Amino acid sequence: MxxxxxxxxxxxxxxxxxxxxxxxxxxxxxxxxxxxxxxxxxxxxxxxxxxxxxxxxxxxxxxxxxxxxxxxxREDGWAPRRTGALRGDLAALGHEVVLGFTGSDLRSVPAAAISAAFQSDRAADALRAFFADRHERSAAVVTEAIERGEAPAGTDPCEVVRAAVAPLYYRLCVSREPVAAADVDRAARLAADAAGTGAFVPPAA
Amino acid sequence: MxxxxxxxxxxxxxxxxxxxxxxxxxxxxxxxxxxxxxxxxxxxxxxxxxxxxxxxxxxxxxxxxxxxxxxxxREDGWAPRRTGALRGDLAALGHEVVLGFTGSDLRSVPAAAISAAFQSDRAADALRAFFADRHERSAAVVTEAIERGEAPAGTDPCEVVRAAVAPLYYRLCVSREPVAAADVDRAARLAADAAGTGAFVPPAA
DNA sequence: CTCATAACGCGACCATAGTTGCACTAGTGA
DNA sequence: TCACTAGTGCAACTATGGTCGCGTTATGAG
CATH class of the missing domain: 1.10.10.60 (Homeodomain-like)
Structure with missing residues (x-):
C-alpha cells in the first residue's frame, strides 16, 4: 500500500x-x-x-x-496562562474553554471533535489523545501551586484541572445551558479550595 | 397545514x-x-x-x-434513588449516569441526544429541556439534605447536582477517559462536602 | 350513517456522499 | 541525470438519503 x-x-x-x-x-x-x-x-x-x-x-x-x-x-505550543495563584490559573483556563466554544470567528475545533467522536472511533481516539495532552500541559499550574504550598503534596494535578473545567463542558455540550463568567469562577474556586484541603490526594497514598 | x-x-x-x-x-x-x-x-x-x-x-x-x-x-416518572445521606444520593445519581452510557443492551438515548444536539437545533432544544427536567427532579435529594441540615439554607440544589455529575459526563463524552467507580464516588464526595461548607450558596443571598 | 379532510402509502425522482480503475505527475534514491 | 513508483487528478459509477405529487385510507365531527 x-x-x-x-x-x-x-x-x-x-x-x-x-x-x-x-x-x-x-x-x-x-x-x-x-x-x-x-x-x-x-x-x-x-x-x-x-x-x-x-x-x-x-x-x-x-x-x-x-x-x-x-x-x-496539538503541536501549536499551547500553554496555560499564569496569574500567580491556583484559583486564578484555573479560572483563566476555564475562560479559555468557554471562549473556544463561543468564538464566532472560528467554530471550535474541540467542539467539532467532540461531536465527531460520537460517530467515529478514529475521531474518538484523536480526541482522547488531544485531551490527554491538554491535561498534561494544564497540570503544570497545579504542580506549581503544590510547590507554592497551595495544595498538599500528592495531589493529583490532572484531577484538579478536570474539576475546574468539567462543569463548563457539562453546560456547553451536555445540558446546553448558558455559561456565565460567574460559573467559570465558581468552578475554579471550588476546585482550588478542594485542592487546598487535600481532596485530590489519592486515598492509597 | x-x-x-x-x-x-x-x-x-x-x-x-x-x-x-x-x-x-x-x-x-x-x-x-x-x-x-x-x-x-x-x-x-x-x-x-x-x-x-x-x-x-x-x-x-x-x-x-x-x-x-x-x-x-421525560414522562417515564423517573426519580432519584435515596440512600439517606447527600453523598450517597449523589453517588447513586452518578452511577446511574455512567450505567446509562455504558449499558450495552441499549446504547444510551442521552448519549445519542448529546451527539445529535451538535448537529441540530431541534435536538439541542429537546436536550436542554430534558436536562432541565432531570435537574429539577434530582434537586429533590439536595433540598431534602438541606432540611436534614447537611447543607446551609440558600444552597442552589441544581448546582450541587451539576457538580456531582459534570466530571462524569466530562470523562464520558469530552475527554473520553474510562470512568471508575472511584471517580463517581469522588465527584459525589466533593460535591457533598462543598455543599456542606456553603459553597453553593449564591453570593447575592 | 355520512362526509370532509388529516394522515398515510406508494413509487418515481433528485442530489450528493463515497468508490473505483486508469492515466499521469513528480518525489526520491541511485 | 535517470528510473521507479508513491501519490495525484480525472471521470464515470454506485448507493442512498431525502423530496414530491398523487391517489387512498380512515378519523372525528355533525
Missing part, C-alpha cells in the same frame, strides 16, 4: 506536504464557516484545490480530517 | 397514535442496535412498518425522532 489514514505517507515531501497543509487549512476554514454539521469532503476538496478522491484516500472522510486537524493543533 | 414536526397532530387518534408508538419504539430499537451514528430514517421506517415519507413528514429526520424520543422519555 502507498499511504494510510493514520500512518504517515511514505513520500512526505513537496506536493504531498503542500496538499496536506492546504487540505487541513481548508478543513479549519470550512469548520469556521459551516460548523461540523455542514462539513463535507467535497467542499473541503474544492476549497483546497486538492481532488476529492485524494482526500478520501489520505484521510478517509471528515472524521479523519478532523482527527488530523486535532493532532496538528 | 396538516401536522407539524413540533406541534401535535390535529387528528391524534387511531392510526396516527399507533404509528407514533411504532416509530418511536423502532427508533429506540435501532439506536440500541447501531447507535446514533448508524441511525437512519429508512431503517426505522422499515422496522416500524410505517412508510419513509410519513416519517419524514411527521418528524423531519433523525434529529426530530430523537427529540421526540427524549420528550417521551
Amino acid at each position: 502507498s499511504s494510510d489514514a493514520d500512518g504517515a505517507p511514505a513520500r512526505p515531501g513537496g506536493r504531498t506536504a503542500r496538499n496536506t497543509a492546504a487540505v487541513l487549512d481548508a478543513t479549519l476554514a470550512e469548520l469556521g464557516d459551516s460548523g461540523y454539521a455542514g462539513l463535507t469532503v467535497e467542499r473541503i476538496a474544492a476549497r483546497s484545490g486538492v481532488h476529492k478522491a485524494t482526500v478520501y484516500r489520505r484521510w478517509g472522510g471528515v472524521d479523519g480530517l478532523l482527527a488530523a486537524s486535532l493532532a496538528r493543533s | 396538516s401536522s407539524d414536526a413540533d406541534g401535535a397532530p390535529a387528528r391524534p387518534g387511531g392510526r396516527t397514535a399507533r404509528n407514533t408508538a411504532a416509530v418511536l419504539d423502532a427508533t429506540l430499537a435501532e439506536l440500541g442496535d447501531s447507535g446514533y451514528a448508524g441511525l437512519t430514517v429508512e431503517r426505522i421506517a422499515a422496522r416500524s412498518g410505517v412508510h419513509k415519507a410519513t416519517v419524514y413528514r411527521r418528524w423531519g429526520g433523525v434529529d426530530g425522532l430523537l427529540a421526540a424520543s427524549l420528550a417521551r422519555s
Whole structure:
C-alpha cells in the first residue's frame, strides 16, 4: 500500500506536504464557516484545490480530517496562562474553554471533535489523545501551586484541572445551558479550595 | 397545514397514535442496535412498518425522532434513588449516569441526544429541556439534605447536582477517559462536602 | 350513517456522499 | 541525470438519503 489514514505517507515531501497543509487549512476554514454539521469532503476538496478522491484516500472522510486537524493543533505550543495563584490559573483556563466554544470567528475545533467522536472511533481516539495532552500541559499550574504550598503534596494535578473545567463542558455540550463568567469562577474556586484541603490526594497514598 | 414536526397532530387518534408508538419504539430499537451514528430514517421506517415519507413528514429526520424520543422519555416518572445521606444520593445519581452510557443492551438515548444536539437545533432544544427536567427532579435529594441540615439554607440544589455529575459526563463524552467507580464516588464526595461548607450558596443571598 | 379532510402509502425522482480503475505527475534514491 | 513508483487528478459509477405529487385510507365531527 502507498499511504494510510493514520500512518504517515511514505513520500512526505513537496506536493504531498503542500496538499496536506492546504487540505487541513481548508478543513479549519470550512469548520469556521459551516460548523461540523455542514462539513463535507467535497467542499473541503474544492476549497483546497486538492481532488476529492485524494482526500478520501489520505484521510478517509471528515472524521479523519478532523482527527488530523486535532493532532496538528496539538503541536501549536499551547500553554496555560499564569496569574500567580491556583484559583486564578484555573479560572483563566476555564475562560479559555468557554471562549473556544463561543468564538464566532472560528467554530471550535474541540467542539467539532467532540461531536465527531460520537460517530467515529478514529475521531474518538484523536480526541482522547488531544485531551490527554491538554491535561498534561494544564497540570503544570497545579504542580506549581503544590510547590507554592497551595495544595498538599500528592495531589493529583490532572484531577484538579478536570474539576475546574468539567462543569463548563457539562453546560456547553451536555445540558446546553448558558455559561456565565460567574460559573467559570465558581468552578475554579471550588476546585482550588478542594485542592487546598487535600481532596485530590489519592486515598492509597 | 396538516401536522407539524413540533406541534401535535390535529387528528391524534387511531392510526396516527399507533404509528407514533411504532416509530418511536423502532427508533429506540435501532439506536440500541447501531447507535446514533448508524441511525437512519429508512431503517426505522422499515422496522416500524410505517412508510419513509410519513416519517419524514411527521418528524423531519433523525434529529426530530430523537427529540421526540427524549420528550417521551421525560414522562417515564423517573426519580432519584435515596440512600439517606447527600453523598450517597449523589453517588447513586452518578452511577446511574455512567450505567446509562455504558449499558450495552441499549446504547444510551442521552448519549445519542448529546451527539445529535451538535448537529441540530431541534435536538439541542429537546436536550436542554430534558436536562432541565432531570435537574429539577434530582434537586429533590439536595433540598431534602438541606432540611436534614447537611447543607446551609440558600444552597442552589441544581448546582450541587451539576457538580456531582459534570466530571462524569466530562470523562464520558469530552475527554473520553474510562470512568471508575472511584471517580463517581469522588465527584459525589466533593460535591457533598462543598455543599456542606456553603459553597453553593449564591453570593447575592 | 355520512362526509370532509388529516394522515398515510406508494413509487418515481433528485442530489450528493463515497468508490473505483486508469492515466499521469513528480518525489526520491541511485 | 535517470528510473521507479508513491501519490495525484480525472471521470464515470454506485448507493442512498431525502423530496414530491398523487391517489387512498380512515378519523372525528355533525
